[in-house]
Amino acid sequence: MSLHSLKQGIPLAIEGLYKAFGSRQVLKDIQLQIPTGQFVAVVGRSGCGKSTLLRLLAGLDQASQGQLLAGMVPLDSVREDTRLMFQDARLLPWKRVIDNVGLGLTGNWKPKAQEALAAVGLADRAQEWPAALSGGQKQRVALARALIHEPRLLLLDEPLGALDALTRIEMQQLIENLWQKHGFTVLLVTHDVSEAVAVADRVILIEDGQVGLDLAVDLPRPRHRGSAQLAALEAKVLDRVLGLQPEPAPEPKWEEVLAPVRERRTAT
Amino acid sequence: MASSASAKAPLVQRLAPWALPVTLLLIWQLSVSAGWLSTRILPAPSAVLSAGWDLLSSGDIWQHLAISGWRAGIGFAIGGGLGLLLGFITGLSKWGERLLDSSVQMVRNVPHLALIPLVILWFGIDEAAKIFLVALGTLFPIYLNTYHGIRNIDAGLVEMARSYGLSGFSLFWQVILPGALPSILVGVRFALGFMWLTLIVAETISASSGIGYLAMNAREFLQTDVVVLAILLYAVLGKLADVAARSLERLWLRWHPAYQAKGASA
Numbered sequence: 404m405s406l407h408s409l410k411q412g413i414p415l416a417i418e419g420l421y422k423a424f425g426s427r428q429v430l431k432d433i434q435l436q437i438p439t440g441q442f443v444a445v446v447g448r449s450g451c452g453k454s455t456l457l458r459l460l461a462g463l464d465q466a467s468q469g470q471l472l473a474g475m476v477p478l479d480s481v482r483e484d485t486r487l488m489f490q491d492a493r494l495l496p497w498k499r500v501i502d503n504v505g506l507g508l509t510g511n512w513k514p515k516a517q518e519a520l521a522a523v524g525l526a527d528r529a530q531e532w533p534a535a536l537s538g539g540q541k542q543r544v545a546l547a548r549a550l551i552h553e554p555r556l557l558l559l560d561e562p563l564g565a566l567d568a569l570t571r572i573e574m575q576q577l578i579e580n581l582w583q584k585h586g587f588t589v590l591l592v593t594h595d596v597s598e599a600v601a602v603a604d605r606v607i608l609i610e611d612g613q614v615g616l617d618l619a620v621d622l623p624r625p626r627h628r629g630s631a632q633l634a635a636l637e638a639k640v641l642d643r644v645l646g647l648q649p650e651p652a653p654e655p656k657w658e659e660v661l662a663p664v665r666e667r668r669t670a671t
Numbered sequence: 672m673a674s675s676a677s678a679k680a681p682l683v684q685r686l687a688p689w690a691l692p693v694t695l696l697l698i699w700q701l702s703v704s705a706g707w708l709s710t711r712i713l714p715a716p717s718a719v720l721s722a723g724w725d726l727l728s729s730g731d732i733w734q735h736l737a738i739s740g741w742r743a744g745i746g747f748a749i750g751g752g753l754g755l756l757l758g759f760i761t762g763l764s765k766w767g768e769r770l771l772d773s774s775v776q777m778v779r780n781v782p783h784l785a786l787i788p789l790v791i792l793w794f795g796i797d798e799a800a801k802i803f804l805v806a807l808g809t810l811f812p813i814y815l816n817t818y819h820g821i822r823n824i825d826a827g828l829v830e831m832a833r834s835y836g837l838s839g840f841s842l843f844w845q846v847i848l849p850g851a852l853p854s855i856l857v858g859v860r861f862a863l864g865f866m867w868l869t870l871i872v873a874e875t876i877s878a879s880s881g882i883g884y885l886a887m888n889a890r891e892f893l894q895t896d897v898v899v900l901a902i903l904l905y906a907v908l909g910k911l912a913d914v915a916a917r918s919l920e921r922l923w924l925r926w927h928p929a930y931q932a933k934g935a936s937a
Contacts, residue, residue: 463834483836486835487834491827493831497926498849506835507841534927534931548835
């Protein structure tokens with residue numbers, strides 16, 4: 404079986420989703436319909452609940468209230484078709500790269516794992532230990548590990564957050580290419596708005612546990628990074644984020660995200 | 672130029688650790704032969720060597736070595752096995768931890784050699800007494816490090832493995848055990864030290880065979896050379912155990928950057 408014989412993506416329906424940790428409401432009445440094969444980016448300030456949403460979708464946490472549906476059936480019943488990529492690669496350091504890719508598989512999975520590694524450009528590193536790889540390469544292995552299961556829904560929890568700018572763009576393009584080839588549904592959580600508008604069909608902004616903005620990114624691919632249209636969309640999202648809170652945000656992480664955008668704006 | 676320098680350096684580096692012991696041996700031999708040091712206090716290295724040769728040629732030494740090695744091995748297997756098992760139970764289950772950990776920690780703080788009088792009352796001066804003491808001495812280091820190793824496994828890795836469908840035995844075998852292994856092997860090295868220490872004490876107090884007996888017997892006949900030989904034998908055995916533990920580390924922790932051969936990472 405090859406990686407190309409993929410099933411269709413999962414259409415996702417999130418209905419009246421609530422999540423509370425103790426007395427703190429993290430998600431309040433999230434409603435979302437995501438059609439098959441859509442590439443959705445979820446953005447928001449840190450602590451807004453975007454990662455919680457992803458963990459609920461991945462089945463790592465349980466919702467307080469509400470429904471997660473894959474088409475007509477509960478998302479839990481298609482758990483095998485859902486794969487999550489974490490912010491850190493989470494490779495098992497005691498398994499060689501290829502064995503990490505084949506984690507949880509039985510039977511003759513080696514050729515398939517080799518193929519998955521080739522798809523992320525690391526075919527020649529199969530026999531190395533994860534410790535010998537760079538951060539970007541580790542994330543590629545994690546991507547191969549997710550893809551070998553032929554997921555119909557790929558959940559990405561800021562998987563590129565720790566990478567340098569160039570590796571990051573490469574990874575975005577790699578994920579975009581693989582998504583175009585295989586047609587799975589993607590939910591990418593990111594704090595980088597420019598990344599969100601560059602790769603996604605649709606950008607969803609989560610504010611205070613609710614959907615604050617649902618923006619279609621209707622631009623042809625491949626998209627040219629730094630184009631005026633992308634910048635306009637990015638500005639739209641950022642204005643919304645900043646408009647809510649006119650004072651400068653206290654969080655340094657957010658500042659880091661905004662700094663390059665501000666520079667670009669003052670330059671043009 | 673660079674290559675000849677790098678070829679020479681390792682030889683000097685390899686010989687350097689031996690310089691001090693060899694010098695001390697020479698001084699020792701010299702001071703005995705010159706009569707500065709009474710053979711009653713310390714026999715010459717050559718005398719120790721010849722005592723070793725005598726015991727070797729009569730075959731006695733093998734008998735003593737075999738019995739000591741057997742006691743150490745059996746005691747280590749029992750104590751280490753129990754420590755590993757207890758460590759897995761307390762490390763893997765919340766209830767196991769609640770029920771067992773505080774009790775084990777309490778017993779651990781009793782110096783096991785303090786039990787010698789009691790152990791002699793229970794087992795006499797039989798083999799069982801020595802094996803019991805060795806088992807007791809090796810149990811706790813392995814228990815502690817197994818428990819600690821399991822508790823310190825990266826929760827993110829376990830979460831990831833679960834989300835990839837691993838559970839039960841496959842989760843234990845592929846994630847938890849290898850994750851705890853570096854810590855367990857530290858426990859093994861500690862336990863090997865305790866193993867010889869306990870055995871020396873046990874054999875010195877009461878035995879009719881073994882290296883400790885060899886030493887105590889020689890003391891009665893003022894054979895200082897045999898006493899020193901017995902001490903050296905313990906040192907060699909301890910070193911051998913350590914080398915064995917190190918090669919296990921090199922074999923099982925190949926993936927760990929800290930245990931990889933130098934230069935391979937470059």
